[in-house]
Every structure is written in C-alpha cells, then in structure tokens.
Amino acid sequence: MSAHEVDLVVIGTGPGGEALASGAASAGLEVVVVEKHLVGGECPYYGCIPTKMMVRGSDAVAEVRRAPQVAGEATITPAWSVVARRIDEDATTHWDDTIAVERLQKAGATVHHGVARLAGVGRVVVETAAGETLEYAARRGVVLNPGTRPAVPPVEGLADTPYWTNRDAVRLTELPGSLVVIGGGPIGVELAQVFARFGVRVTVVQNGPRLLTVNEPEAGELLERVFVEEGIRVLTDAELRHAAYADGAFTLELASGERLTADKVLVAAGRVPNLDDLGLETVGLDPHARTLEVDEWLRAGERLWAIGDVTGHGAFTHVSMYQQAVALRDILGQGGEPARYHAVPHVTFTDPEVGGVGMTEQQARDAGLSVRTGSTDLARSSRGFTHGPGGHGLVKVVEDADRGVLVGATAMGPAGGEILGLLALAVHAEVPVATLRSMIYAYPTFHRAIESALADLS
Numbered sequence: 001m002s003a004h005e006v007d008l009v010v011i012g013t014g015p016g017g018e019a020l021a022s023g024a025a026s027a028g029l030e031v032v033v034v035e036k037h038l039v040g041g042e043c044p045y046y047g048c049i050p051t052k053m054m055v056r057g058s059d060a061v062a063e064v065r066r067a068p069q070v071a072g073e074a075t076i077t078p079a080w081s082v083v084a085r086r087i088d089e090d091a092t093t094h095w096d097d098t099i100a101v102e103r104l105q106k107a108g109a110t111v112h113h114g115v116a117r118l119a120g121v122g123r124v125v126v127e128t129a130a131g132e133t134l135e136y137a138a139r140r141g142v143v144l145n146p147g148t149r150p151a152v153p154p155v156e157g158l159a160d161t162p163y164w165t166n167r168d169a170v171r172l173t174e175l176p177g178s179l180v181v182i183g184g185g186p187i188g189v190e191l192a193q194v195f196a197r198f199g200v201r202v203t204v205v206q207n208g209p210r211l212l213t214v215n216e217p218e219a220g221e222l223l224e225r226v227f228v229e230e231g232i233r234v235l236t237d238a239e240l241r242h243a244a245y246a247d248g249a250f251t252l253e254l255a256s257g258e259r260l261t262a263d264k265v266l267v268a269a270g271r272v273p274n275l276d277d278l279g280l281e282t283v284g285l286d287p288h289a290r291t292l293e294v295d296e297w298l299r300a301g302e303r304l305w306a307i308g309d310v311t312g313h314g315a316f317t318h319v320s321m322y323q324q325a326v327a328l329r330d331i332l333g334q335g336g337e338p339a340r341y342h343a344v345p346h347v348t349f350t351d352p353e354v355g356g357v358g359m360t361e362q363q364a365r366d367a368g369l370s371v372r373t374g375s376t377d378l379a380r381s382s383r384g385f386t387h388g389p390g391g392h393g394l395v396k397v398v399e400d401a402d403r404g405v406l407v408g409a410t411a412m413g414p415a416g417g418e419i420l421g422l423l424a425l426a427v428h429a430e431v432p433v434a435t436l437r438s439m440i441y442a443y444p445t446f447h448r449a450i451e452s453a454l455a456d457l458s
C-alpha cells in the first residue's frame with residue numbers, strides 16, 4: 001500500500017487533540033485527524049459537560065430545599081427528564097459530533113472516523129469506519145491523544161454483571177431506586193451526590209481510607225460528613241469480594257461480611273489508558289505502560305508527541321488543552337515556554353466544591369520541603385456564617401517555608417473552584433506569602449478565608 005504524504009496525523013481527539021488539529025490546520029499544515037468515536041472525546045459527550053449539567057440540576061434542588069432556613073417555604077419536585085433533555089439536546093446534540101467534524105474541516109483538516117495505529121516512525125495505518133484501510137506518512141510527525149476508558153476492578157463476578165460506567169450514567173432517562181457507586185474519586189462523588197439529590201438511595205464503596213484520596217485528608221473527611229448529612233451511605237476502607245446480578249438486582253459482598261443490594265451499580269474506580277492498541281511497539285514504546293512518558297515539549301519519541309490523560313500529568317481537560325498549545329508551538333517551531341506542572345489546578349464539582357492546586361501537605365513533606373501549613377473553617381468565616389446552610393468548607397495553604405511561597409492549596413466551599421483561582425495564581429507565579437498577607441481581601445467574601453489561612457501558617 002502506498003502511503004499518502006501529509007504534514008501531521010492526530011490520533012484521537014480529546015479536547016486537546018481537536019484544538020491542536022484545528023490550530024495546525026489553520027497554520028497551513030496538511031493535517032489528518034482520526035477519531036474512533038466522537039470528535040471532542042470524553043469531556044463533551046460523557047465527562048465534564050454532561051456531568052456538570054447534572055450538578056447544576058442537583059445544586060438547584062439542594063438550594064430550594066435550603067430555602068425554608070433562609071427565605072421561606074419553597075418546594076421542588078425533582079424531575080430527571082429536565083436534566084436528561086439538557087444533556088441530550090443542548091450538550092451532546094444526541095451524541096452526534098457533526099458540528100465538531102465540520103469545525104475541523106472548515107479549519108482545513110481531513111477527518112476520518114476510524115481506528116488509527118502507528119506503523120513505525122511517522123507512519124499511521126487507519127481502518128476507517130467505512131471499512132477502508134489507509135496509510136499516511138507524516139512529514140512533521142504524529143500526535144497521540146487517545147485518552148482513557150473506565151477501569152473495571154478485579155472483583156469476582158463483576159465483569160459478568162450489567163454494571164454502569166460514566167458513559168451509561170450520562171445517558172440515563174430514568175433513575176433507579178437504589179445505586180451502589182464503586183469508587184470515591186471525582187467521578188464517584190460527583191455522580192453519587194447528584195443521584196442522591198434526585199431521590200436515589202446511594203451507597204459509595206471506597207477502598208481507600210476516605211473520599212477523594214488525592215486531595216488533602218481534611219477535604220475528603222468533610223465531604224464524607226456532608227454526604228452522611230444528606231443521607232448518602234459512605235463505606236471507606238471497604239473491600240469488595242464478589243458481585244452478582246439476578247432478577248433485576250445486584251448483590252455485592254464485602255470483606256467485612258456485609259452484603260449490599262441495589263438496583264444498579266456504577267463503576268467509577270479509575271481509568272485505563274488507551275495505549276494498548278495504538279501500535280506503540282512499532283516505535284519502540286511499551287503498549288502496556290500506565291502512562292506515556294513525554295518531555296517538557298510533549299515529545300514521546302522521534303516525530304511523536306502525546307497529550308492528554310495518557311501523559312500522567314493530571315486527567316483534566318485543562319491539562320489536555322494546556323499541553324496541546326505547548327505541543328503545537330513545538331510542531332510549528334515557534335518556541336516559547338515549555339510545559340510546567342507545579343500549579344495544576346483541579347476542582348471536584350460536589351457541593352461543596354473541592355478545589356486543589358499544586359502539592360498537598362504530604363506531597364510537600366515527601367518532596368523534602370520545609371513545610372508550614374495554615375487552614376481555616378469556611379463555615380466560621382463571616383461569609384460562611386451569613387450563608388448558613390450549605391456553607392461548609394475550608395481553605396488550607398501549604399508553604400515552602402525556606403522560599404516563603406505557597407506550593408499547594410485547597411479551597412473547599414460553595415464556590416471552592418472559584419476561590420481556587422486566587423490560590424492557583426499564587427502557586428503558579430510563586431507570589432511571596434508576605435505579598436499575599438499584605439493584600440486587602442473584600443469583606444465578607446468566601447475568598448477572605450485565604451487571609452485567615454495565611455495568618456494560621458505555622
């Protein structure tokens with residue numbers, strides 16, 4: 001088969017791959033894009049966007065239920081059909097990527113729906129959805145943005161049950177009576193709270209010591225207290241031994257001997273990188289690796305770049321987008337700043353939101369830094385007090401005392417993700433703590449709690 005010569009082939013279009021392909025084509029490169037499912041990837045169709053529409057609905061339900069304590073009588077009859085319609089029509093246009101494909105074509109890229117695999121340096125073989133096999137030779141190279149898929153934990157029997165993943169959860173038109181969520185990470189906690197607020201009896205089974213183990217322990221522990229107050233059952237340090245499905249019901253057995261029954265089970269127990277079917281072995285890379293090692297320009301090999309979740313620098317859309325901009329500048333020979341990851345922000349959109357940036361206290365200690373920490377309870381701040389119900393939260397800052405700068409921070413609260421912005425800037429720009437302390441913080445805002453946390457540094 002003779003190979004078509006082009007400048008660049010982009011394999012997989014998560015948010016970063018789509019943007020990079022568009023940017024490269026707009027810059028005049030001959031670009032071929034191959035996507036095996038939907039252009040745009042997990043975020044717009046099964047991840048960030050539909051789940052944040054769910055969160056918007058469940059936050060509205062919670063606020064109406066808080067009204068009697070702060071404003072007067074109000075009732076709400078939650079209707080999942082409202083959320084389902086927004087996701088189906090407004091977010092995903094019925095899980096159809098025509099608009100995204102046309103946007104790429106308009107930028108000048110050729111788009112194939114199909115599976116692409118490397119076949120040596122700069123070479124890609126494509127099996128199109130229409131059954132054609134094409135081969136490309138890429139002069140500048142190849143960009144990999146294949147993303148991840150849900151991990152299914154090795155629990156006996158689980159693989160044989162009709163468990164749900166995030167892909168099923170975002171397509172629901174009706175909710176079950178009861179649900180067990182396996183995993184207390186970002187996906188598990190966001191969806192657990194949403195479904196509980198819409199009336200589902202939810203149990204979260206987490207094999208770690210608390211929820212959100214990548215965040216500060218205080219944040220996961222506070223979130224568990226909020227969940228319990230809202231009627232969500234949380235089982236931590238729980239080891240699942242066996243799963244079965246019969247007569248429309250799931251039965252889960254725990255090592256403790258407890259048996260859980262539920263109408264449905266949602267698996268939210270981490271992700272597996274889509275590296276195993278990419279032809280990585282043809283360029284000397286390991287197809288079974290957990291992550292694809294990249295340098296500060298996102299180079300993974302000769303004329304090969306990789307961006308997104310598979311690089312292991314944070315499985316977030318903003319990381320995928322940040323990396324694509326760096327890789328694109330490298331591909332176009334434009335130089336500029338290489339990638340740095342000392343201030344990666346992340347927000348879990350529970351209520352309260354859990355925002356974090358940079359290192360946790362433990363990570364800073366493990367890195368050998370001379371650590372001082374400060375924290376404050378948001379509910380005890382003036383704004384938390386006036387806010388009343390739903391005002392749970394905290395701010396925690398982690399300082400490298402030798403340099404006098406913050407290396408990490410947590411902002412948890414009703415607007416935790418927004419408060420985080422200020423802290424993300426402080427960590428990113430290494431603003432001296434003395435400067436942060438000399439600022440005026442508006443009264444009575446949630447972000448004013450940062451001043452109290454800084455005053456608590458010891």
Ligand SMILES: Cc1cc2nc3c(=O)[nH]c(=O)nc-3n(C[C@H](O)[C@H](O)[C@H](O)COP(=O)(O)OP(=O)(O)OC[C@H]3O[C@@H](n4cnc5c(N)ncnc54)[C@H](O)[C@@H]3O)c2cc1C
Pocket residue numbers: 011012013014015016017034035036037038039040041042043046047048049051052114115116117145146147148166187274277278307308309310314315316317318320349
């Ligand atoms: C439920 C959920 C909620 C989330 N919420 C948030 C959030 O609020 N904020 C946030 O920042 N992040 C969130 N994320 C994470 C976010 O979705 C990802 O970090 C983001 O999509 C970036 O992923 P990516 O660029 O690596 O690729 P992906 O989005 O995973 O896309 C990769 C694409 O590559 C394609 N592909 C794979 N292999 C091939 C191949 N061989 N040939 C052709 N195509 C291929 C796949 O079909 C896929 O479309 C969430 C994720 C989930 C699952």
Ligand SMILES: NC(=O)c1ccc[n+]([C@@H]2O[C@H](COP(=O)([O-])OP(=O)(O)OC[C@H]3O[C@@H](n4cnc5c(N)ncnc54)[C@H](O)[C@@H]3O)[C@@H](O)[C@H]2O)c1
Pocket residue numbers: 153154155182183184185186187188190205206207208212213238239240268269270271314315316346347348349
């Ligand atoms: N708001 C956001 O930014 C957002 C939202 C959702 C997802 N994401 C991204 O997607 C990634 C994947 O999310 P996730 O929640 O699936 O993964 P995760 O790896 O972050 O969390 C999975 C959790 O499941 C637990 N677990 C694993 N096996 C288990 C078992 N057998 N029994 C019980 N618990 C088990 C783990 O201890 C872990 O706490 C996240 O790390 C995040 O980067 C981001």
